[in-house]
Amino acid sequence: MSLHVESGPSTRAPVPPSRRHGRPGPGRVFLSWLDLKAAPYLLISPYYLLFLLFGIFPLGFTLWYSLYDYDLAGTVEWTGLGNYTALLADSAFWNAVVNTLGMFVIATVPQILLALLLANALNKRIRGRLFVRLGVLLPLVTSVVAVAVVFTQLYGRDWGLFNWILGSVGVDPVDWKAERLPSWLAISTMIDWRWTGYNAIIFLAAMQTIPKDLYEAAAIDGASRRRQFWQITIPMLRPTMIFVVLNSTIGGLTLFAEPTTFYGGNVHGGSNSQFQTVSMFIVEQGFREFDYGYAAGAAWLLFLMILIGSLINFLLIRRIGGRK
Amino acid sequence: MIDRSRRGRMLAVAAATALALSVTAACGGDGDEAPSGGSSAAAPVTIKVQTFGGGKNFGYKEAIDKWNASHTDIKIQEEHLTDQFEQVYWPQMIQWLQSGSGAGDVVGIDEGGMGLAKAHPEWWADLGEYGLSSRQGDFAPWKWDGGLTADGKLFGLGTDLGGMSLCYRRDLFEKAGLPADRDEVGKLWPTWDDFIKVGQEFQSKVKDTKFVDGTNTLYNVVLVQEAAKNGGVSYFDKSNNLIVDKNPAIKTAYDFAVKISQDGLTAKLRNFTPEWNTGMKKSQFATLGCPSWMLGAVSGDDGAGPEFSGKWDVAAVPGGGGNWGGSWLAVPKQSKHPKEAAAVADYLTGKEGEISVFTYSGNMPSNTQAQQDPAVQGAKNEYFNDAPVGEIFAKSASTLQPVYLGVKHAQVKNAVESVVSALDDGSVPYDQAWQKLQDDAVKAAG
Structure with missing residues (x-):
């Protein structure tokens, strides 16, 4: 829906013919100004008020807290940047950062490639197109926790399906929760299961806006299907790609539900924090060890991390298909 | 921008959302427990008991049913919050205790949380004010002392103990x-x-x-x-x-x-x-x-x-x-009915209450009178091959x-x-x- 400033006859009274100078009175001018200039802001204000209340205010409040040594059930003392210097020297924090980035890369790169291929396939004339297109969105409808619970069972060390399959081809069972890389892989598959279809549908929508004549011209020039995909489809998808990648960056860096459920709801993320993400680290510090200030500081570092991550990705993606 | 049929659909969605919201709002109203007006004569006080733990947790089901059947002035309502003490229950409880609202009238605390609870006398009602200091003889000294705040006031009464x-x-x-x-x-x-x-x-x-x-x-x-x-x-x-x-x-x-x-x-x-x-x-x-x-x-x-x-x-x-392991029951200062809450804590940790818990769930009483009762001493656990667990x-x-x-x-x-x-x-x-x-x-x- 787009907002239209143009108002219908019912809201803007036609200016009545003025007997004296042909000019409306000052009250009318104000009303008309209000209608034209203020009304749009008024109409969009609910969102911004809510954003102010639930977005900006907590952000500022967290920043304020992060400057205190704030023990939930103890003392509150000003520490300035003490929490930040401690965090930057905290190996547990860096472990969480590495885990988060690692899982982000393992999950997002294949996910976006797969989504692209899927969208390309769905863009062709195939039987039951609507059905198939809806089908790829289905995983998104299931709750994150349900997905995580099922996958956690599949990845069970002793009785899981994946280890049974590995065993049947002679591979030793993998302890998916104890070893770092396997745990990242397991969690990444949960994320991809849920989000690949969503991204594919967004890519598909964008693909359908690409003018057909570009492909026709390329075909006449003798470009193969594959060449058309890389030289026309991908560059034309650039704005969409930026959206999808930024979205995945934000989602990936704030990862919480899947790894938490994977360890039975414990935010420690594995016995040795093998898959503890920054979000889980924040919850552990704030709500398990009651160190509010420290958790607030970590939350701000995560915020900065997302800003930097988004910027890097934005710059990288903008280069797709050459400079224009 | 929007064609007619689309707009109709959006209206339907909006209406459905509004309906859903109003239903939730209606549900939200149920939280008010104080029955106002109406039959003013014998409006019972509801005492909310918050517990944690897996399986049969505190084992209060039968003890509470029995109380509610015989009392018209005070009703006990158990709220079992979660299986997990350290990870979920205790962090939540501390937030409630710090902020001054949200905690029940009687709350269970595991031994692991008692150190912190003792250090915060301002969280708890002084049970001595309600005459419960007389219960000292019912408990072993360590269990009794566990329920005293850092400044020596009684705030918690022992429920069960672990044994080994x-x-x-x-x-x-x-x-x-x-x-x-x-x-x-x-x-x-x-x-x-x-x-x-x-x-x-x-x-x-x-x-x-x-x-x-x-x-x-x-x-x-x-x-x-x-x-x-x-x-x-x-x-x-x-x-x-x-x-x-x-x-x-x-x-x-x-x-x-x-x-x-x-x-x-x-x-x-x-x-x-x-x-x-x-x-x-x-x-x-x-x-x-x-x-x-x-x-x-x-x-x-x-x-x-x-x-x-x-x-x-x-x-x-x-x-x-x-x-x-083993737990205590305490009455948060924020309770609006500390007197009635103290009576409930007294009952649940009393001889009769702890025997009921033992027979229902197997949690070993910390109340020494309950421990010596034949119902506990002679108890066998069928599941464990009739082991004389008591x-x-x-x-x-x-x-x-x-x-x-x-x-x-x-x-x-x-x-x-x-x-x-x-x-x-x-x-x-x-x-x-x-x-x-x-x-x-x-x-x-x-």
Whole structure:
């Protein structure tokens, strides 16, 4: 829906013919100004008020807290940047950062490639197109926790399906929760299961806006299907790609539900924090060890991390298909 | 911009949303408990009791039903919040206590939280004001003192205690050629060294079942026994200094955990996880350290379940007694009905209340009068092959040596247990685990 400033006859009274100078009175001018200039802001204000209340205010409040040594059930003392210097020297924090980035890369790169291929396939004339297109969105409808619970069972060390399959081809069972890389892989598959279809549908929508004549011209020039995909489809998808990648960056860096459920709801993320993400680290510090200030500081570092991550990705993606 | 049919649909969506919101709002109204006006004469006061724990948790169902059937002035309503104390219940409770609203009229607190609770007298109603100081004779001195704030006021009354025993699978012991009778099994392992020897023998005969669940359960069992021998302190000394590097009890328990792991006696399962529960159903381990409340965790549907009824039994624990767990009931200062809440806490921790809890759930009473009652002393547990659990746990309760738990005990315990699990699942090498345990404990205590 787009907002239209143009108002219908019912809201803007036609200016009545003025007997004296042909000019409306000052009250009318104000009303008309209000209608034209203020009304749009008024109409969009609910969102911004809510954003102010639930977005900006907590952000500022967290920043304020992060400057205190704030023990939930103890003392509150000003520490300035003490929490930040401690965090930057905290190996547990860096472990969480590495885990988060690692899982982000393992999950997002294949996910976006797969989504692209899927969208390309769905863009062709195939039987039951609507059905198939809806089908790829289905995983998104299931709750994150349900997905995580099922996958956690599949990845069970002793009785899981994946280890049974590995065993049947002679591979030793993998302890998916104890070893770092396997745990990242397991969690990444949960994320991809849920989000690949969503991204594919967004890519598909964008693909359908690409003018057909570009492909026709390329075909006449003798470009193969594959060449058309890389030289026309991908560059034309650039704005969409930026959206999808930024979205995945934000989602990936704030990862919480899947790894938490994977360890039975414990935010420690594995016995040795093998898959503890920054979000889980924040919850552990704030709500398990009651160190509010420290958790607030970590939350701000995560915020900065997302800003930097988004910027890097934005710059990288903008280069797709050459400079224009 | 929008065509007509589309707009119609959006209206429908908006209407549906509005409807949904109004329904939720209506539900929200149910929270108000104070019945205003109407039949003003005998509006009963509702006392909300908040509890935690798996299985039958505090075991209050029958005791509360009985009270509600015979009282018109005060009604008890139990609110069981979660299975998890340290991870979920306690953090939430602290936020409620700090902010001054949200907590129930009576709240359960595990021993791990009592250090912190004692340090905050401003959270609690003084139960002495409601005449409950007279209850002192009902409890062992350590259990009574546990419910006193740092400035000496009574705020908590003891519910249950852990005691200690060792649960084992009769059928699997027979399979390994070991005796299955509980007295003979108890004689197999007077010490933990003997226990390991029995384990090695068991493991040489039985391949697809491990002797113990993992490192965590028995680490805790050995720790509470050793702590009682080493001045009654665990992770903290009595002035709340972290002594994880100085207390020999921790090193002894840790070394034992390393030993059973290195000897391949563990099924590498962390206790109280879904995998651990599955492990019981799939007979992945043959013994388990068993405070009284653990019996419910084994026999419950989440644990081994009815299929294994009669296959488990209870024997004496190596190294003698010990206590792991046990809780208190307290009345938060924010309660609007502290007098009635105190009466409810008095009832639930009284002789009759604790006997009802024991017969319903098996939680061992901390009330000494209840302990000595024939209903407790003579009790047998059908699931555990009619083991005389009342006698076993009452005996371990009478020899119990209390252990002081510091203000940050829950946090340090959490951190240490992760390392003790990590050395078992292989994610922290044995030679680095002790250092990591120290480092993480210091961090959690800071």
